[in-house]
Amino acid sequence: MFDSLVAATTDTSGAGAVESWSRVESAACARRVAAMAAMFQAACAADGSGERDLWCTDTWDAVAAHIGATLRITHGAASNQLLIAVALHERFPLVAAVFAEGLITYQLVRTVVQRGALVVDPDALHELDRLLAEALSNREPMSMSTLEKTVDACVAQVDPHAVHRTETRARGRSVNVSEDEDGSGMATVYATLFAHDAKAFDARVDALARTVCPADPRTKDQRRADAIGALAHGADRLACLCETEDCPAGENPPSTGVVVYVIAHQDTVDERPAPPSPAPAPDLPDVPDPADDVSPGENAEPSGTCEGSESDSDERSSNVVTQPESRDRTANKPADERASLDGEPPAMFARPLRELTLTEALTPTPGRLANLRPAALMGGPFLPGAIACRASQGATITRIVHPSQAPPEPRYRPSKKLADFIRCRDMTCRFPGCKAPATNCDVDHTIPWPYGPTAASNLKCLCRRHHLLKTFWGGQSGWRDVQLDDGTIVWTAPDGRTHTTTPGSRLLFPELSEPTKTVQTSRVPLSHNGGLTMPRRKTTRAQDRANRIQRERELNEAS
Known part of the structure; x- marks a missing residue:
């Protein structure tokens, strides 16, 4: 069927080509969605799946993580796509068939799944599937509002209490x-x-x-x-x-209880004006870690993760962490750069437009904010140097020291100095596709302690979900990771495919990705996390979903 859709695009042009390739795109998306549903069904059929339904990181999370790593999207986005895929193929097989022919789009399918979520009676659900497949296979162009009304009309016809009133x-x-x-x-x-x-x-x-x-x-x-x-x-x-x-x-x-972490070069921070009275940085409490390679609690103290200080004012709200090596400063005017962030914009041209040559009129004036080296929010976006300089006013500065070839630390928990470096080097969770800020992540031993040392070449940031995934869904048939001296992580998925992630600081702060001392390890036993237990749910994910649907239906019946 798909090959015939692709063949139909031959010798097409203009609007005909647009329509043909749009149908091919929808049909391809339908096959991607079907593959996601098949992955989840295969995982549910595996041995021990029923027991893992009560795990904090359950079968659903494991499949969503695999999808997220493959598509390089966040866990939330992958989980949402998996939800649409599973609901479509389990609840609306006839609509799925229409989708496979490329007659409807993914956006329309998502609307069907969401608006029909409260239908629980099997006969009503089958009738709803038939009505929607018939209505959508020969549909006229309609807006999203009209589409939602059409789906709601079909839902009301089979189950009045299932409409999202x-x-x-x-x-x-x-x-x-x-x-x-x-x-x-x-x-x-x-x-x-x-x-x-x-x-x-x-x-x-x-x-x-x-x-x-x-x-x-x-x-x-x-x-x-x-x-x-x-x-x-x-x-x-x-x-x-x-x-x-x-x-x-x-x-x-x-000062307040809000902390914002910014990574900046020493040159940028040195250009800040001296604050009137900087506030001291309060210590933040440790966040306990439920599981790691051998014992729970591998989470370096967040109080020094990049910089832990509370803001002195609204303009001085960001904490700044600097790199160890300072370059020779170029001649610039940081005061002018900071001033250019405020007030009315300057005139675009120094002379009337009629007096300018064509080249002068088309050549933009060099920006006044380009002299300072840029910074980055921890786990967030690029931050121009002038804004980073503004953010540093009144903030506490923590110097980040590259460990170079320093020997490993003789303990399980890394020191604050080493943990600061790891978080600033990685900036985010190092699992493929995950963008969780390093400040919210655990510091994980790639080779578990005590077989692997507490050293920069063996430490990385993992959010709690992916930390649990690695610990309890790892092994020979699960997720495995190898770390290189420059912080690069090579992940091997359960299906044998590999995914490589590099430190988030490599683009703006390549100094942080310079190789550190090579890890020397001993043989790791096959079962190295004995005594650890996965945190458990009180109810399964399916039970939670059923309870939400029941509450929604009760509200509809009472209205």
């Missing part, structure tokens, strides 16, 4: 933070609130924006944006940027 706009309120991927170091926040909460938020932001003196260089919009940062850090006022000694706006806001 309680899914009103109020229940759909949310706050989404999207990090801009253009390298600007900015982020966008979208929020849908109750009207009275939105009114209070607007008034609160305005009040914070007015706490600076009239000499502050920022515009009102810039101060309102900075006020949201102050609100997030729990500050009761903005720090004024007038830089006058007798500023009437008072001292900087007090």
Whole structure:
């Protein structure tokens, strides 16, 4: 069937080619979704699958991790695609057949699965599958709103209590933070609130924006944006940027419990202005680790993970970790660069446009923010040097020391100095596709202790989910990993395919990926994690899903 769809694109052009290849794309996506469902079915049929359903990292997590590593997507995205795949083939086989012919898109299939999730009676589900397959195979072009109404109409026809009536706009309120991927170091926040909460938020932001003196260089919009940062850090006022000694706006806001980790080069941090009175960095509590190579609790103290300090003000909210080696500074004007972040934008051209040559008009003015070396948020986006310099104001600086050829440490838990280096080198979880920040990760021995040393060449960051996956789903038939001296990890999946991940700092801070001392190991026994137990659930994932569906149906019946 798929080959015939591809053959149908021959000698097509224009709109005909667009339509033909769109159908091929949908048919290919259907086969990818079917492969995901088959992976889960095979995992459920394996020996011991029933026992693992109560594991904290269960069969579902293991399959989702395999899919995420293969597609290089996060665990959440892989889990969502697996949910659509399994529900489609177990609950809507006729719709799946229409999808396989390329007649409907993945977006439409996802809507069918989501809007029909509350139908539990087998006869009603079979009838719903038939109605939807018939309606969608010969559908007219429709918007997403019309599509949802069509699916809801079919659901109401077979099971009135299964329509998502309680899914009103109020229940759909949310706050989404999207990090801009253009390298600007900015982020966008979208929020849908109750009207009275939105009114209070607007008034609160305005009040914070007015706490600076009239000499502050920022515009009102810039101060309102900075006020949201102050609100997030729990500050009761903005720090004024007038830089006058007798500023009437008072001292900087007090330090708060919010910590933001930034990795920056020494050159960038050295250009920051001296803060009036930097706050000391409080110690953060250790996060216990439920499982590791031999004993639970391999999680280096997060208090020094890159830099642990609380912000002194909204503009001075980021903690900065610097690299050990400082380069000769080029001649630049950091004060001008920082100032260019605030106030009205400068004129685009120094002379009227009519006096410029064509080359001058088409050549952009060199940016004033390009002199400082860029930084990066821990596990987050690229951060231009000027913004990193602004973030460093009032922050505590922790110097990161490359261990070079230093010998291993004679203990299981790495020192704060070594753990800081590992987190700054890796920046994120090192499992393929995972983007969990290193500050939220465990420091794992690639070769388990005591067979493998506590050294940089044998340590990496793993989030708790993938740490448990490696520990309890590893072995000869599970996930295996090999670490190179420069921090590169080569993962071998249960199907024998390999996936390579490199340290997250390699692009911006290649010094951190310089090779460290080669690991010397002893023979690792086949069963090296005896005594460890996987954290367990009280109920299985399937039971949790059934309970949620039952509560939703009860709300519909009561309405």
